[in-house]
Amino acid sequence: MQKYLSLSYLGSVSALGVATCCVLPMALMLLGLGGSWLAVFGKIAAASYYVLATSSVLIAVSWLVSFRRGSANRLKGWLAGSTALTALAWVVVFNEARINDYLIMQM
Numbered sequence: 001m002q003k004y005l006s007l008s009y010l011g012s013v014s015a016l017g018v019a020t021c022c023v024l025p026m027a028l029m030l031l032g033l034g035g036s037w038l039a040v041f042g043k044i045a046a047a048s049y050y051v052l053a054t055s056s057v058l059i060a061v062s063w064l065v066s067f068r069r070g071s072a073n074r075l076k077g078w079l080a081g082s083t084a085l086t087a088l089a090w091v092v093v094f095n096e097a098r099i100n101d102y103l104i105m106q107m
Helices: 002-019 023-030 036-045 048-069 072-094 096-105
Strands: none
Touching: 002 048, 002 072, 048 072, 072 096
């Protein structure tokens, strides 16, 4: 079960990282950390929906395995945390244009 739990957190963190790939460069430019290295984030953005979908599947499998093994009560906090991270990643992806517009207005 520990393997599924760590996979769910790995999926959640990677989903959150991919979701912020377009917002993060704008925030870094506001902090004065711009440069040509920011072009790397464009390649990551192409895979964002695939990573988010894979992360969601990993979370669902982790919940299913924990319920089948009877350890859902013990792992509820960990699984809820990884579910919340993935949900936050979906929110960032779906509101990416609004967040970018807000950050541009701050410049």
